[in-house]
Amino acid sequence: MTPAIVSKSACGPSPEVEAELLARLRAGQEAAYDELVRLSGGRMLAVARRMLPREADAEDAVQEAFLSAFKSLDRFDGRSQLNTWLHRITVNVCLMKLRSQRRRGGPDRPIEDFLPTFIADGHQTRDCISWKPDAIAGIERAEVRDLVRAKVNELPEHYRVVLMLRDIEELSTEETAEALGMTINAVKTRLHRARQALRTLLDPHFSSTEAP
Amino acid sequence: MTSPAAFGTPKPYMTCKEVIDFIMAYLDGELAPEQRHEFERHLKVCPSCVNYLDSYKQTVRLGKAAMRDPGEPAVGSVPEALIRAIREARSRRP
Numbered sequence: 001m002t003p004a005i006v007s008k009s010a011c012g013p014s015p016e017v018e019a020e021l022l023a024r025l026r027a028g029q030e031a032a033y034d035e036l037v038r039l040s041g042g043r044m045l046a047v048a049r050r051m052l053p054r055e056a057d058a059e060d061a062v063q064e065a066f067l068s069a070f071k072s073l074d075r076f077d078g079r080s081q082l083n084t085w086l087h088r089i090t091v092n093v094c095l096m097k098l099r100s101q102r103r104r105g106g107p108d109r110p111i112e113d114f115l116p117t118f119i120a121d122g123h124q125t126r127d128c129i130s131w132k133p134d135a136i137a138g139i140e141r142a143e144v145r146d147l148v149r150a151k152v153n154e155l156p157e158h159y160r161v162v163l164m165l166r167d168i169e170e171l172s173t174e175e176t177a178e179a180l181g182m183t184i185n186a187v188k189t190r191l192h193r194a195r196q197a198l199r200t201l202l203d204p205h206f207s208s209t210e211a212p
Numbered sequence: 213m214t215s216p217a218a219f220g221t222p223k224p225y226m227t228c229k230e231v232i233d234f235i236m237a238y239l240d241g242e243l244a245p246e247q248r249h250e251f252e253r254h255l256k257v258c259p260s261c262v263n264y265l266d267s268y269k270q271t272v273r274l275g276k277a278a279m280r281d282p283g284e285p286a287v288g289s290v291p292e293a294l295i296r297a298i299r300e301a302r303s304r305r306p
Binding site: 033034037038041042045050059062063066067070116118121122123124127128129130131135136139144145147148149152163164167168188191192195196198199202203206 | 227228229230232233235236237259260261263264266267268270271272273274275276277278279280289290291294295297298299301302
């Protein structure tokens, strides 16, 4: 679980503060463990909440991630920031939880239901209408953020996960492929389809022909 | 017999399907120069694909902005109950 590549989404304490905390953790100082949880737990919880819809699952994931990190502190090689390492462990724990939940859940709608369709000569079946120019500005409003989140959560799970890892958690294509056991090309294809599907779901709300 | 190309028959345009399939590669700068040229040549004559490309880009931005809530927990905002739970779980697992 040791990530060698630095993710863009994690930031944290200065290298000096981190090195000092790490030394105390490795020395087994009790207070250092709580300090790490207080220092990094908020970011980890935010990641888990984005990936797992239920609050209890998100908190469980953060707990598991910390326990896993404590256990493997000796294997943290310092090539990435501590927060980046914890971010990646949290993502991996969330992925494991999602896998076990998926086994219990029902089937998703096929992605083709959300993709554009074409006639035989390759033209779109239906012309695409422009979106309102201020669509992105609406994101300041809580109801617009809630709408977009709800639509992300409507994506078929295999596609939602790739979109979350690439666009939201900002893992690289290579990191995403490694985390999901997929090829790089498969990640690219799935991300493109996930974005197309999300576009389809958002289209009725942002199309310039619709009421705001 | 002379081939139609010799008379300057216009090169066919990429189809909308090809353009939409290539959008991500286009935005990531992964198209070869000739493909990029063809992609942009299609956009010049197809308002529908221009709209699709624009709404695709907005979708990515909306997704990022919505999921990364500015009010998301920051440092020090871990629930105390969770901190206690982690401490207790750690003490049970030497």
